[in-house]
Amino acid sequence: MTTTDDIEAALRGVIDPELNADIVELGMVGDITIDGSDVSIGVALTIAACPMRDQIENDVVRKVKAIPGIEDVSVNVTAMNGEQRSELMGKVRLRARENAEPTMISPQTRVIAVSSGKGGVGKSSLSVNLALAISALGHRTGLLDADIWGFSVPRMLDSIDARLEAGDDRKIRPLQAAGLEVVSTGLMIDDEDTALMWRGLMLSKALEQFLTDVAWSPDLGYLIIDMPPGTGDVQMALSRMLPQAEMVVVTTPQRAAQKVAARVADMARRSHMPVVGVVENMSGFTTEEGRHYDLFGSGGGSELADQLGVPLLGQIPLDPNVVNGGDEGRPVVTSDPDGPAGREIRSVADRLLDLVPPAAADTCTARIAVLEEQLAGM
Ligand SMILES: Nc1ncnc2c1ncn2[C@@H]1O[C@H](COP(=O)(O)OP(=O)(O)OP(=O)(O)O)[C@@H](O)[C@H]1O
């Protein structure tokens, strides 16, 4: 049985990007009615013509739907009156004083964690290529290699030969590579043996450092995180520090891999990190003569997507240019954008951006100011 508390817990994952607090804390959540697998939720926005209305509404639906057993979510949007609004603004100011900025990632940044249940399914290849595809669509994009021990991002982006350095403010500057802001443990150490030293380091601690000590651009639209395989520690740390984080689950077409990925998705739910969609990778191979081989089986991706009730964002075929591009540091979306894998990854990026659109640039506070000016002039 789902309770109001479960719904509220999920709604704490919906962040008003402008006010940088969750909508429960902000008092924006009104009546919650649960009827079996249907939920209806009242949401009071600061202003009726809130530019972030769609974003908040979509986030509410997605996060609440991620609760097992919930199928239908309806949102009743209302606007606050002047009194409610000033109470909220008071809360926001108090909160800003109490909590120093916990991470260097702007609350406006959309965070996508690329995860899977087992290794070698193509998380890193997808992360790098997806980041490049999103950047090519005109959004400032960051790429965080959270695979502390098994980092592979620097090798895949050959243009990086520099090392991370701190600025005068002692914050680490992300490296600029192929138009992306990139951070990886592989960029802090000179040889792969030294990487062994990192074994003593707690994974979640390292992630924390990447989020608090790196001076990411304040106007980063998207941050793609290449997650390490397995365990839930990093996922938990991520959702604690970046409550807006969501997951893309990568799987291969065969059934065994799909079961593992289902475990990841389950964990995502427990940490209130919703799954945006599933990407099937290594989905068959087509020869130049047009013969198609399902080398690793078929159907795993759509089965998993159905099971989770999320869309299948794409099926990336086996393409030698993914391997070659990865080894030579020339990712397939830039070296062969119209090849089989390049085209499909770009289409995954399009679908992802439809589902998780960039945060609204226009703000409610700006509109409230205009409204108040108009009222004062009356
Ligand atoms: N669509 C594809 N076609 C051909 N080769 C691919 C494809 N996707 C990934 N590969 C290759 O498979 C290997 C594993 O991919 P990758 O390193 O991206 O996986 P991973 O999930 O990040 O692995 P790990 O768990 O070790 O971090 C790499 O050699 C990569 O080049």
Ligand SMILES: [Mg+2]
């Ligand atoms: Mg990897």
